[in-house]
Amino acid sequence: MDAIFAPRSVAVIGASSDPKRIGGRPVDFLKRHGFAGPIFPINPKSPVVQGLTAYPSISEAPETPDLAVIALPAPLAVKAVEDCAARGVGGAVIFSSGFSEVDSAGAALQARMVDIAREGGMRLVGPNCLGIANVRHNLYATFTPGVETHLPRSGDVSIVSQSGAFGSYCMTLVRMRGLGVNIWATTGNSCDVDFADAVAYCAEDENTRVIMGYLEGATDRDRLIEALELARAKSKPVVMMKVGRSAVGAEAAQSHTASLAGSDAIYDAVFRQYGVYRARSVDEMFDVTYACSGSSSLMNGDRLGLVTVSGGVGVLMADEAEEYGLEVPALPDHAQKKLKEVLPFAGVRNPVDVTAQLVNQIDLLETNMDVLFGDGDIDGAIIFMSTVGLVSDLNEAIRSGLERSREKYPGRPMLFCSLTEPEGRAAYERSGFIVFEEATRAVRAMAALRYFARSFQRLRESDPVPDLPKLSPLPDGMVNEIKAKALLAEAGIGIVRETLAETPDAAAAAADEMGYPVVLKIASPDILHKSDIGGVALNLRSAEEVRSAGARILKLASEKVPDARIEGLVVAEQAAPGLEAILGVAQDPVFGPVVMFGLGGVLVEALEDVSFRVAPFGPAEARRMIDEIRARKLLDDFRGVPKRDIDALAEALARLSAYAAHHGAALESIDVNPLIVGAQGQGAVAADAVIIPAGPEAP
Template identity: 30%
Template sequence: MHPLHRALFQPRRIALIGASADRTRLTARAQLYLRKHGYAGEILPVHARENEVLGVRAYPTVTDIPGEVDFAYILLNTPHVEGVIEAVAAKGIGAAGVLADGFAEAGPNGAALQARLVATAQRAGLRILGPNSMGMVNLNDRIACTVNAALEAETLPAGRIALVSQSGSMMGAIMSRGAARGIGFSHIIGTGNEADLSAGEIGGLLVDDPQVDAILLFLEAIRQPQHYADLARRAHAAGKPVIAYKLGRSPYGAELATSHTGALAGSDAAAEAFFKALGILRVTSLESMIELPALVIGRKPPGRSQRAVSVTTTTGGGGAMAVDCLGVAGIEARAPDAAAAAKLDAAGIHHHGRLLDLTLAGAKPERVAAAIDALQAAEDTDLVLSVIGSSAQFKPQDAVAGILRARDAGGAKPIAAFLVPQADASLRLLAEAGIPAFRTPEVAADCIRAWSEWRAPRPGTAFPVIDQAFPAAPDEADARRLFAALGLASAFAVLRTPQDAAKDVAFPVALKILSPDLAHKTEVGGVKLGIADAGALRQEAAAMQGRVARMAPAAKLTGFLVQPMAKGLGEAIIGFRRDPEVGPVVLLGTGGITAELFRDVTLRLAPVDEAEARTMIAEVKGMRLLGGWRGLPRGDLQALARAVVAVSRLAARSDISEAEINPLIIHAESEGVTVADAWVVRAHNG
């Protein structure tokens, strides 16, 4: 086990720096909770004026504590933290939690203070949890080093699910919700600001813990994405699912959106792509966080998902709700196929349509078991969902007996339950049996959707070198040369003055102003289409130069770009962006001037391979028209896939922050694609 694991999660000697002798104060809670919940190690309060704190000998400074200390929880106010961190580091303590806020989240001065804390800690090999951390709870080892008021509870159910939360208040909230249905946790850790230790790195430490079967992440932001990638790969290898609930949008999204891609690739879409690429299951509700683990613990990602389930019910209305919510989540409730139908017929169970309704036939355990067993034989579904009515409330043993019997028969497919009434006893029975049970149809659908979308972490793709010089202030011609180096060359010529001749470009042509300062040329009169000959080109270029100079006087004009007019079967937008949270992403969508209006887009972490690019194309509704929809001519979707791969390779160029082709004109099958408009943004640190 990693030494940091022991310091954080199994400390034998804990220093409480700033512990209060007043039992009513927040800073007294850590000591009270450690004792209340059975901590067997040594508590070492540090108090500048008291010799004893809550009946335990206290020390004036952390330096005065004799012997080694595993973990220090700093409970002091913000101004006093910096000096104490130096003393903790000098003492050789391996890890320290910082409760105080007022650091990076409080503005430039707080950020500078936080940076100094981390620099001091790093020099000494000290790791910091927080600032703004409510501490750590290890329920199996009875270590409650936290100030979260949820620890006032008399008993804390221990389990095998670890929770890592950036929000301190959510630590107790999620623990209490789990306790209400008999679901316990192994560890609960508050990471706060993550000045040093991120939720991803903490999760990575928990992968190796034999007391942990699954890791839950409550996230407000994704910091240090490389730690999540490491966590995901090792968790997959260990067979331990990682489940994330992420709220909020990056404050940087609009600020960095100089292109359509920035506006379309909101940070939440980037986070979604991030989780999918890493094989992290993402849920959209708090209840799903607690109810999904039972479905995925002990299982591997399904690989190829049917996105379909079989549903049996003892209540017509409840079953219909489940089918409806599943459909909204993109999961089809399917009627029994031939294999399932044959087993139902043999058992004398009538079936019709998407919902196998046992209400009138009598919901005896043996019939429920027979129905589930038959539905497990279906070859076109991923899971069997059993919906239970009033019996779950009034006859819990009978209500769950059929499900348990079917599970014990050993079918290969997961079985889950949705309990329509409030039925705590049935929920507990199912939880104890390890069968996923849902309290609402919406949560059932969310969890089943997450399960069906679960994949193994995507293998890392090597970044091939792109040797193409790129100026500090690029215009569209520079962007096109970079795309050409990636394999996306389209004919164009550059005119430095209106009188220059356009060589090697066939008329009719499009004319565009060249400027590193104009992302949207049409709005300043910088685009003219369908120019028929050289004379008209000279005339239009001269007029354009004057027009743009009047409408955008601050823009530096570097010449004109001339390109042949091109017409295809459709248009796409392909964008690249270095997202501030998750890193390089590539976007594909329906292109042209309506790109932002329809937002018909899909996103992936970059780079991608051709197989992934083809999957992206299938996800964009507008691209279906080019796949032979209702006899329409087919577009060159293979060339489009290659173009997506090419643009995604910009991940290898740290000097590029954003890039975009909009539109990319898609020609008929085998006739390729044409770059109609290109734009690249240089990174400030590139």
């Protein structure tokens, strides 16, 4: 990859003497923008290109270049890759279109090109891409107009985009917002070097601090996850714009999990699982990137301090902080008293409303920061100054005071929010402060700093995936729920006692032996949602009730699903009262088996209050998964109902994830619905389960 992103020499194949043509732009950019190494234009029709000696072919260049930029029609581009591989070129960037993005013939041409490159030990970016850049090395192997006249300054933001146009837009916006760029990569068709490869390279690059990504869709689960894990291991924030939020995932109505697992929900889960911040707008993406690039520290706790000259804006920021999971705690009484002594008219609870008095006594700001950080134990602060930032002589005093506060309280980010003139903003930024003009954007940026701090902290936590004993192979087809639960029990998931009875009389006898109360259910591999047809009877307390319910269930099954295979009746002990949860597994076409969690049994499908994770994961990740749903508070003490056994629930989710990962693509889906979660210390048991193995066409 160094041959692509840090080459010592570059050849441009299809080089044009016209610097406005696609083949002429990279020659012009490399030459004009100061690339330090040799540039070899390759053009069989011209001995000189843009003042540089040109060569008829790559084989006739005076030395082997590290990188070749190919700007030729598709068939000629394949021949150029073949020539480069024969010469020993390390990598190539291919602008050419007409490959897999067009038709099957183009896809075959692209596959041939990849084979040639791999045989020659060569890496390819593209085809159908806008190119790459390394600003630090003055390398612009691209034809984007975005670097024609205005270059980004060298910095610590690296940009990886599947879209060339959006990637160019991002690089230009980064420049216009005053940030510096390091590596820029557009991957196009991603025939070899894909989005994940470029992210991984940036994660390893010592000059990259933040990675900005634009993703339309991943093609290789393992490469993407490894890249995201690497970025987190290197403590490098990844800020992602993932397009395609509409639900276009699985439509298999047979499985609750599959019907809820739209593709975008899975990407959301992957990003949360591996610490990627997903931006919902271009503004948010740039705000978060700006904060991560410019802040000297992440926010290592949830406690946010707000200092404001406007009480209303303080409330606005507090509302936004709560929305984004930050606390705005009241300052301790002694801290409030201390502030009241110097600011008698101020609101001192937090937000701290310093009023217009601050303009007369600018040194009060430093006093405020001392109280917030020193007495209030605040983890980060936002200082809202309205239009004060437009006053140049006040800015110098404010900035100096904030610098002293930062020295006294390192590791606690401070964001400055005010209208400013360009030179005033630049002065704050030179001092290492993040400046926002709009208050809620500052809060969201601070929340992102907290998000990444939590993500990086997780790397220091031990969260092993459960080690499962030897498991039975999956059956060839669907099995009854007794067999399904027996298979899950092998993974350590709790189940209720149960037996299969062929007739209502046999069911009554089994219930007598088991003890009451019992649950009775239809047993059929063709009836997955038993309650929908009246195929479940609860709280049966006598043999007669069992016989009557059994006869009724069998009659309803034959009437409503006449073609269903009926194996009999399941007689199960009725689980102790608890909260119903649903656990599931579905196959995602990119990420493989994913695990779902929700509360409420059949209601979860209507509410769609669920969370997902890619299998496998440990109990700590399962707890984060549990915490994401809107109904989470039902697991705690709630209206006289005791706290539920969250440890047992998290263990069940982790074990289900290990089971799903073990079977991989051989598994189509699992539904555990309901899982009865008892009171704290009483465990969790599966009351019903469905396992659907993948069909014979599955890999």
